[in-house]
Amino acid sequence: MHTEKTITVTEPLLPDLEEFIPYLKKIWESKWITNNGQFHRQLEDALAEYLGIEYISVFTNGTLPLITALQALNITGEVITTPYSFVATTHALWWNGIKPVFVDIDPTTCNLDPDKIEAAITEKTTAIMPVHCYGMPCDTERIQAIADKYGLKVIYDAAHTFGVRINGESILKAGDMSTLSFHATKVFNTVEGGALVCHDAETKKQIDFLKNFGFNGETCVVAPGINSKMDEIRAAYGLLNLKQVDKAIEARHKAADYYRAALRGVNGVKVFEDVPGVRHNYSYFPILINAEEYGMTRDELYFKMRDDNVLGRRYFYPLISTFDTYKGLESSNPANLPVATRIADEVICLPMYYGLTEGDMERVLRCIVK
Numbered sequence: 626m627h628t629e630k631t632i633t634v635t636e637p638l639l640p641d642l643e644e645f646i647p648y649l650k651k652i653w654e655s656k657w658i659t660n661n662g663q664f665h666r667q668l669e670d671a672l673a674e675y676l677g678i679e680y681i682s683v684f685t686n687g688t689l690p691l692i693t694a695l696q697a698l699n700i701t702g703e704v705i706t707t708p709y710s711f712v713a714t715t716h717a718l719w720w721n722g723i724k725p726v727f728v729d730i731d732p733t734t735c736n737l738d739p740d741k742i743e744a745a746i747t748e749k750t751t752a753i754m755p756v757h758c759y760g761m762p763c764d765t766e767r768i769q770a771i772a773d774k775y776g777l778k779v780i781y782d783a784a785h786t787f788g789v790r791i792n793g794e795s796i797l798k799a800g801d802m803s804t805l806s807f808h809a810t811k812v813f814n815t816v817e818g819g820a821l822v823c824h825d826a827e828t829k830k831q832i833d834f835l836k837n838f839g840f841n842g843e844t845c846v847v848a849p850g851i852n853s854k855m856d857e858i859r860a861a862y863g864l865l866n867l868k869q870v871d872k873a874i875e876a877r878h879k880a881a882d883y884y885r886a887a888l889r890g891v892n893g894v895k896v897f898e899d900v901p902g903v904r905h906n907y908s909y910f911p912i913l914i915n916a917e918e919y920g921m922t923r924d925e926l927y928f929k930m931r932d933d934n935v936l937g938r939r940y941f942y943p944l945i946s947t948f949d950t951y952k953g954l955e956s957s958n959p960a961n962l963p964v965a966t967r968i969a970d971e972v973i974c975l976p977m978y979y980g981l982t983e984g985d986m987e988r989v990l991r992c993i994v995k
């Protein structure tokens with residue numbers, strides 16, 4: 626019999642309810658509940674300032690900005706991407722009729738391996754869509770150099786990367802566009818939500834048309850847009866939650882240090898260390914289990930944790946390339962993706978969220994450290 630409470634892998638950060646109510650009253654009074662209202666505009670301004678970027682459009686979730694970025698940049702044909710991500714990354718290509726071409730990842734970052742990108746480029750390739758997995762920065766310089774050499778666009782799925790900076794600069798400045806997710810499970814959430822970051826006013830204008838059916842004014846439709854606008858209630862919630870995000874990242878940092886100190890010396894367990902110059906957001910805490918050295922497989926550990934009411938998550942397992950929709954692609958062959966295949970079999974993300982206590986972490990560690 627379990628008497629201890631379940632430790633979940635994540636828990637959403639919620640704004641203070643008392644503080645939220647006056648915002649709701651304003652929305653009720655104005656009766657302006659969506660379509661670029663005051664809180665929507667304020668949230669875009671506040672996010673641009675917090676993130677240290679100029680142009681950001683907020684969306685109703687983190688998948689539609691991926692789909693919209695591909696539309697805005699007229700991406701067609703083939704796009705190079707990673708199999709080691711949440712399935713939305715590749716689905717966005719599928720929804721645009723684009724063929725995903727999977728390239729293996731680098732084991733130190735879990736991100737697209739720049740050494741393997743060029744071999745996957747064909748005359749149909751128009752873009753690269755990397756993911757900053759777990760908020761760990763991609764090698765943006767090398768990816769840009771390859772893109773420039775072949776005339777390709779770069780769209781970063783930066784869903785895990787809220788608040789990550791390199792030498793003080795936002796990671797969102799890399800590439801042609803970056804997308805964010807504000808889903809409940811992310812470091813910063815608006816319940817559901819997301820954003821698309823670009824680098825000039827003209828492109829932002831185009832994106833804003835696209836997220837509102839393509840409307841430019843009352844009677845003119847400039848493109849076949851979609852509806853992916855964020856409503857006023859979630860924009861107000863986001864404004865409040867943004868005030869807490871630094872506090873949340875700080876708490877996550879402490880938790881990551883606590884886990885790392887306990888796990889560094891454990892045979893067969895790999896932890897990921899901070900990269901010098903990078904302000905990490907500790908959005909996830911992945912560890913890799915080498916079954917031979919650890920004496921137990923990742924799945925055995927995962928189920929043993931579950932028996933103790935500690936929920937880890939095998940994130941990202943299975944690889945996107947193994948799902949029915951994609952497994953027939955040539956690039957989905959596991960022989961093409963040896964590193965991603967191995968890491969997907971070894972990874973387990975430990976509970977990580979604001980409010981995780983040392984007592985919780987001790988319970989997690991008791992499952993892992995023998």
Ligand SMILES: *Cc1c(COP(=O)(O)O)cnc(C)c1O
Binds near residue numbers: 687710807819
């Ligand atoms: C969460 C996530 C998304 C999708 O975001 P939603 O807001 O859930 O639509 C896309 N890519 C990655 C890597 C994610 O983790």
